[in-house]
Amino acid sequence: MENKAKITGKELVALGFTSGKWFPEALNHINAQQLRGEAMLRYLEQFRPGPVVDLYASAAPFSVNIKADNPLEEGNIRSVLESMETLMRTPTLINGAVMPDACPAGPKGTIPVGGVVAAKNAIHPGMHSADICCSVMLTDFGAASPKEVLNAAHAITHFGPGGRDQNTQFRFPSELMEAFQGNFFLNDGNMLQIARSHLGTQGDGNHFLFVGVSKRTGNTMLITHHGSRGPGARLYAKGMKVAERIRQEISPETLKQNAWIPFDSEEGQAYWGALQIIRAWTKKNHEVLHDATLNALGVRLENRFWNEHNFVFQDNDVFYHAKGATPLDKKFMPDITGPRLIPLNMAEPVLIVSGETTHSNLGFAPHGAGRNMSRTQHRKSKAEFTDEEVFREETKGLDVRFFSNEIDVSELPSAYKNAAAVRDQMDHFGLGVVEDEVMPYGSIMAGDWQVNAPWRARQRAKQRQRK
Incomplete structure (x- = not known):
């Protein structure tokens, strides 16, 4: 030839x-x-690329499970609904819902915190955000002293940037190692190194370690709140790159933050698999802290359950993206072992809830109290007081600690929406039934770790040298 x-x-x-x-x-x-x-x-x-997919001419339907009880809330809701109207024109979306803790999370058209959207055959990395599988876990410590549990947990946990050094790292399970290595989104040396060092760490922001007492049983409960840390953030960045390439080919009118990966594509299958691996890693991230605290005190595990509230949940070819919403429907949680957890703020109980799926809630409940103002706005609203004064006033009777030893005013109770109003709206809109409350004893958060961040410490050292 x-x-x-x-x-x-x-x-x-x-x-x-x-x-x-x-x-x-x-x-x-x-x-x-x-x-x-x-x-x-x-x-x-x-x-050959398929036909270009245009935005919907008008927004797909979405339910509004929120109402204003003050002028600040009115402005917040207006921004949320404007963003949802733009978001729901994304051509994969078929339904949505807004929870009582909703607040804006970016430019117009970005899914709000407290938002749920259902997409047909599509995974939108921007709609689960960088903090993949942000979640809460509860362990029942029985009759253990709340103070002893908090002290033991404080000696074990890790808040702030970065991970653990080699001397304090937890054992990385071999089955998780193999799962990371078998997925092309997760199989790189840096990802595995970060997954090892970040295991048993909680990060910063609104993540916490909470100790309280069950209102129903009197038992001491430990609750942690955090996500997938470095591994999740890296997967999110990779997913957004793939989704952006696809968006440019098939739907250039779609906003960048709403780009998607078709589930039935090779990339979609691999990304979905990576999400499940990150979910397993995050669950283990909670467990190592809880188990180490049990072991330190010589206490037997009484009960444990958990749920994520920042994830993608599958129901056949429909993918529910919850950006800060608690799944009520059992079909969303393959390893469900108990009711769900809804924290409010450090001075309020953590709610233990169950509930049914309705047309308006899509099978979800709020994930917390949410915010009506940004962190910066809240700090400005307290400018006439010192941080210490605000802290003393808002944490009376509680053992509240900041891991960095620097107060973060933007995480104190006044930074969040009114907890009673959120609970009232849960009842009004049918968003879960409270089965028990974990009454607060104390909590640990990262605090304002940037005050003494390594680069700031070096700057101050240089300044002292020059002087």
Whole structure:
């Protein structure tokens, strides 16, 4: 057979195809089989981009499970609903809901905190955000002293940036190691190194370690709140890159933050698998802290349950994206072992709830109290007082600690929505039934760790040298 001149990428581009990762494999096949003319075009048809998907002319339906009880809340709700109206024009979305703890989370069209959206055959990385699988876990310590539990947990946990040094790291389970290595989104050396060092860490922001007493049984309960830390943040960044490439090809009108990965694509299957691995890692991240505290006190585990509230949940070909919403429906949690947890603020009880799916709640409840103002706005509202004065006033009778030893005013109770109003709206809109309350004894949060961040300490040292 006579060898024909090789087909190059330029010729494929001239035929209307967009350069991509598939080019080398396709060119190798075309030239090896010496495909030309109609035969080549038939082979290439599988790589031709599908038709462009336009935004909906108007928003897909969504339910509003929130009402204003003050002027600040009115402005907050207005911003949330404006963002939802834009968001729900994304062409994969078929339904949505807004929870009582909703607040804006970015530019107009970004899913709000306290938002739920259902997408057909699509995973939107921007709709679960960088803090994948932010979640809460409760362990029942029985008759153990709340003070002793909090002290033991304080000696074990880790807040702030970075991870643990090699001397304080927890054992990384071999099955998790194999899962990371078997997924191309997660299989890189840096990811595995971070997954090891971040195991048993809680980060910063609104993440916490809470100790309280069950109103129903009198038992001491330990509750942790955090997400997937560095591994989740890295997966999110990779997912957003893939989704953006797809968005440019099939739906350039869609906002960048709402780009998606089709579930039935190779990338979609791998990304969904990566999300489940990150979910397992995050659950283990809670467990190592709880188990180490039990062991330190020599206490037997009485009960344990957990739920994520920042994740993607599958129901056949529909994917529910919860950006800060607690799943009520059992179909969303394959390893459900008990009721769900809804924390409010450090001075309020953690609610233990159950509930039914309704048309308006889509199978979800709030995930907390939410905010009506930004952290910066809240700090300004307290500017006439010192941090110490605000802290003393708002934490009376509680053992509240900041891991960095620096008060973070933006995490004190006044930074959050009124807890009673959130509970009233849960009742009003049918968003879960409270089965028990964990009454607060004390809690630990990161605090304002940036005050003594390593780079700030170096700057201060240099300044002292110059002086």
